[in-house]
Amino acid sequence: MVKVEFAAALQRHVPCAPQSVAPGTLRAVLEAALAAAPGLAHYVFDDQGAVRKHVAVFVNQQQVRDRVRLDRPLADGDSVFVVQALSGG
Amino acid sequence: MGTLLVGTRKGLFVLEGAGEAWEFVGHHFAGDPVSQVLADARDGNWYAALNLGHFGIKLRRSGDRGRTWTEVASPAFPAKPAAGPWADDPTPWSVELIWALAAGGADEPGVLWAGCLPAGLFRSADRGATWQLCQSLWHDARRRDWTGGGYDQAGIHTVLVDPRDARHLTLGISCGGVWQTRDGGASWELTGRGMRADFMPPERAEDPNIQDPHCIAQCLADPDVLWMQHHGGIYRSVDAGRHWLPIAAAGPSTFGFAVAADPGNPGRAWFVPAQADACRIPVGGRMVVTRTDDGGASFQVYGEGLPQRHAYHLVYRHALAVGGDGDTLAMASTTGGLWVSTNAGRSWACLSRDLPPVAAVRFA
Numbered sequence: 001m002v003k004v005e006f007a008a009a010l011q012r013h014v015p016c017a018p019q020s021v022a023p024g025t026l027r028a029v030l031e032a033a034l035a036a037a038p039g040l041a042h043y044v045f046d047d048q049g050a051v052r053k054h055v056a057v058f059v060n061q062q063q064v065r066d067r068v069r070l071d072r073p074l075a076d077g078d079s080v081f082v083v084q085a086l087s088g089g
Numbered sequence: 090m091g092t093l094l095v096g097t098r099k100g101l102f103v104l105e106g107a108g109e110a111w112e113f114v115g116h117h118f119a120g121d122p123v124s125q126v127l128a129d130a131r132d133g134n135w136y137a138a139l140n141l142g143h144f145g146i147k148l149r150r151s152g153d154r155g156r157t158w159t160e161v162a163s164p165a166f167p168a169k170p171a172a173g174p175w176a177d178d179p180t181p182w183s184v185e186l187i188w189a190l191a192a193g194g195a196d197e198p199g200v201l202w203a204g205c206l207p208a209g210l211f212r213s214a215d216r217g218a219t220w221q222l223c224q225s226l227w228h229d230a231r232r233r234d235w236t237g238g239g240y241d242q243a244g245i246h247t248v249l250v251d252p253r254d255a256r257h258l259t260l261g262i263s264c265g266g267v268w269q270t271r272d273g274g275a276s277w278e279l280t281g282r283g284m285r286a287d288f289m290p291p292e293r294a295e296d297p298n299i300q301d302p303h304c305i306a307q308c309l310a311d312p313d314v315l316w317m318q319h320h321g322g323i324y325r326s327v328d329a330g331r332h333w334l335p336i337a338a339a340g341p342s343t344f345g346f347a348v349a350a351d352p353g354n355p356g357r358a359w360f361v362p363a364q365a366d367a368c369r370i371p372v373g374g375r376m377v378v379t380r381t382d383d384g385g386a387s388f389q390v391y392g393e394g395l396p397q398r399h400a401y402h403l404v405y406r407h408a409l410a411v412g413g414d415g416d417t418l419a420m421a422s423t424t425g426g427l428w429v430s431t432n433a434g435r436s437w438a439c440l441s442r443d444l445p446p447v448a449a450v451r452f453a
Contacts, residue, residue, distance in 0.1 A: 013144065015393035016159075039160060043144040047165040047183035086141040 002074050004033035005084035006040065014040040026059065027070035027082060044082060056085040091412065092154070093419055094135065096123035097429060099445035102368040103155055103453075108431050109438035115155050124406065127190035127452030133196055135215060135453065138187035138203075141294050146187050148203075150217055154453075159219035163187075164203045166227075175228070180207045180242055187396040191248040194255020204245030207234060208262050223274045226260075231279060231298050238301050238320070240261035246406055247305045251312050251329075259305065259315070259330050263402070266300040267317075267330050283329065283333035287321050288366075292450040304406035305330075306350035306358065314355040318348040318406070320366060323386050325358075341372035342388040347409035347420070351433075354415060356384045359434050361404040361420065369403050376400040380434045394437035395428065402426050421447035 003065035007027040010016070021029055036054045046052050053066040058064065058081040059074065066072070074080070091102040093111065101123045103115035117137060124146070125138040135155060139147040166182035169175065186206040193200025195289040201213040203220065211224040226232075235243035247261030256273040257319065267281035281297040289299055301320035308314040317333065321344040324333040336343065342362040351357035355394040360379045363369045376395040379388045396402070402422035409420045418434055421427040425444035428437040 010144065013141070013147075013296060040164070042147075043141075046145060047167075048181075050170055052143065052145055 001076060002029050002078045002080060004029060004080045005082070006033075006037075006044075007081070009084045010040060010082065013043060013089055016040050023074050023076050023078070025070060026057070026064065026072045026074055026080070029074050030057070030070065030082070033080070054085045056083050057081075058083065090416070093361040093410075093429075094126045094128060094449075094451045094453050095444065095447055096126045096137065096407075096449035096451075097409065097421075097425075097445040097447050098122045100157075101126060102444065104411060104440065108207045109429060111422075111429060111440050113441075117155055117158065118149070122448075124448050125187050125190045126449050126451050127192065127201075128451055129192045129201075131192060131195060132216075136190055136201070136217065139234075139340075140186055145331045146184050146216055150189065158325055162213075162219055164205055164211035164220040164222075166209060166211065174230070180231075180232075182207075184209065185242070186240075186244065186334040188244050189248045191250055194250055202248045202250070202257075203259065203284055204248045204260065205264075206240055206244030207242040208232070208245045208265060210245055210260065210274070210436070212250070225275060226268065226270075226277050229277060232265070232327040234296075234298050235262060235265035236299065238303075247302070249305060249307045251307075253312055259307070259452050261302040261305040261317070261321075263303065264299055264301040266297045267302060267305070267333075269330060274278045280330050281333060282331065283335065284317075284319060284324060285321055286438045287334070303346045304348050306348045308350045311355035314350070316348050316350050316358040318345050318360060320344075323348075323385065325362060327355075334384040334385075336381075338382070339385070339388045341375075341377065344369075345404070347414060348406075349409045349411040349418065350414045351411065352413055354382070357382050357415070357417065357433075358385075359411070361409055362402055374399050376399065376402050378418075378434050378437070389435075391434050391436065393435065394430075394439065396426070405448055407451075408447050408450055410450045417452075417453065419450050421450050422448065 004019045019033035021032035095102040100119045101117040104111045122140045127136040135151045146398040169182040185204045189204030191202045199216045211220040213294040251257035260268045268407040297428040303318045313329040315326040349359045377392040416433045418430040423446045427440040
């Protein structure tokens, strides 16, 4: 399973406990986790389904630079962390 | 007792009061930018549009005057086509700001309009539970000529619903001029002859599709009368926006952002002048409001109760409001001043000098 966590800054608006979902592409994993809190999806993705430019997605503590395709395959035991990107000083 | 909603960069403030005595009774969404507010007189619902920065734009609704808020849907563009005439559209198909919120007609309960940035117009038939993009306007090829004003993209900041016919909407677009529909958004007409854009090449200065109306206000009792604070000055229309007549002088300056139209008197309107587009401060550091009572032929300049020395307040386009009585006004600035007037702008009482930058002021 893949563990997916959302940072406190996101949960301030829409609570979502850590999720454990089946392996798949990064997009499939994120979408499966967001099924637990559908209202959170618009906080993470923009109108075109890209990760918002001030949201950062980490896989196994490494930031994912691709915001559009999200087709990287994730395996059993991987972890995903979604956080606000540092901006505004 | 009245209610005042003040949308700021650090949340929504609610004041209650009458005359010059108003109290802060609520602070909602503390720390979050509020770009627009709407108090729907038809059903009492309040709406607050948020711009959360990292997490995009959001819309919240309250049916109990702010005691509780519900997140409703945010306007969102459909998937950008990968082929066809809009595949190369340089405008992002993602809403960056809810700039205008308007209630539909009295005969359209629950209908809302949202003007956004980029310049999509969205309609909700269910109090914000769902939104639909007005495709006819978004797919009009003339949109390619629109440009950003103060933002990178063009945006819709004014949505006026004709009180006589809710199918008739008038939009103000920066920079895309004045657009109107008379069939509820099925088709659109680019109106607005008479405006002049001095920031364009001279041959295109009168092109209605590239104009920068900063804000448009409508006289409710005589809805064919519209007032406009334009990037290049002040205009008035007496034929529902088909033609615009320039007003050459209006006190210290004809530059500014805000305009309010008297709801009952088509000859009266208020403006808050700034020096010029390249110098957006009160002329001489003296904050004033200008008012015409004769359709723009002459203006009075009022500063009583407003800071008259070393004052650098700018009043944004949605931060001047007039009450239904035509005598009560409220106004707030980018440097956190909030004032009310109970005598049609002749004098003002300061309610705060310490608010966050203010985007919108509305009576509820």
